[in-house]
Amino acid sequence: MSDLPVPKATRLQRPAWRDARLLIGLVLVLASVAVGSTVVAAADDRTAMYAAREALVPGQPLTEDDLVRVDVQLGAQGGRYIAAGAGLAPERFVLREVAAGELVPAVAVGGREQVSVQPLTLSVDAGSVAALAVGSRVDVYVNPADPAATGADAFTGPVLALEGVSVSGLPKPSGGLSGGAGGDRPVQVMAPRERIKDIIGQVDDGARVTLVPVPGSSGADR
Known part of the structure; x- marks a missing residue:
């Protein structure tokens, strides 16, 4: 019986730099690195x-x-x-x-x-102060006193004096009392200059002032 022919093993050869597939692969790797670096740099472009x-x-x-x-x-x-x-x-x-x-x-x-407002301090019911924060926007209602009336009819009715003004200062709690305690508290608002004189005159004549938070403003929902 004759011996079968034995195939010769083919030795693997190291690919040459001129191999087109190797060059294409190298180009793709370098391109992906460059794109990645650009993306990272853009993400940190702050x-x-x-x-x-x-x-x-x-x-x-x-x-x-x-x-x-x-x-x-x-x-x-x-x-x-x-x-x-x-x-x-x-x-x-x-x-x-x-x-x-x-x-x-x-x-x-x-x-x-360019500033068109000035700070105006108003004395308001302490219960309404608890709903406010610095930066809140409020509508200011003034209820003028009626010198010819007494009791529940001592005021003529509230009138909108300022609309959407900012609260710039609130009383600091003292003596362990919260803003909801009885009495009045001073609240500072930034009022248009041309309206300040009239409001001060009404307050000096005995008018009551009420602040109503504007819905959605800072602190209005507290």
């Missing part, structure tokens, strides 16, 4: 902006102590907010409400000459 540390109200002098730096990715919208890189310009004032933690819009800050 800008330092200012956000409100606490609620900001119109007329309030603004300093860097009132702000906190946050790194955000805004793209083309970055110009609408105040960047933290160059710091805050001096003599800046708040022109409109900015909620705590909200990025500070550039249009919400301006110079002293």
Whole structure:
């Protein structure tokens, strides 16, 4: 019986650099690395902006102590907010409400000459103070006194004196009493300058003042 032919083993050869498949694979690997690096770099393309540390109200002098730096990715919208890189310009004032933690819009800050409100302190029922927070917006109702009447008819009826003004100051609790205790409490609001004289005159004549929170404003639902 004759011996069967034995096939010779083929030795594997190391692929040459000129192998087209190797070059294509290398190009794909390098391309994927480049794309991945670009995506990661774009995801971290953030800008330092200012956000409100606490609620900001119109007329309030603004300093860097009132702000906190946050790194955000805004793209083309970055110009609408105040960047933290160059710091805050001096003599800046708040022109409109900015909620705590909200990025500070550039249009919400301006110079002293742009401020159209002033702080006005009103004495209101303590029960209504508990529903407020600094930054809340309230409607101010004034109920003028009727000198010709007494008792329950001693007032002519409430009138809307200020609409949607910001609360800028609240009484601090003292002696363990909460804001819901009896009596009146002083509340500071930022009122339009042209309305302050009239409201002070009515209060001095014995008018009662009531603050009604605007639904959806800061602290209105507390």
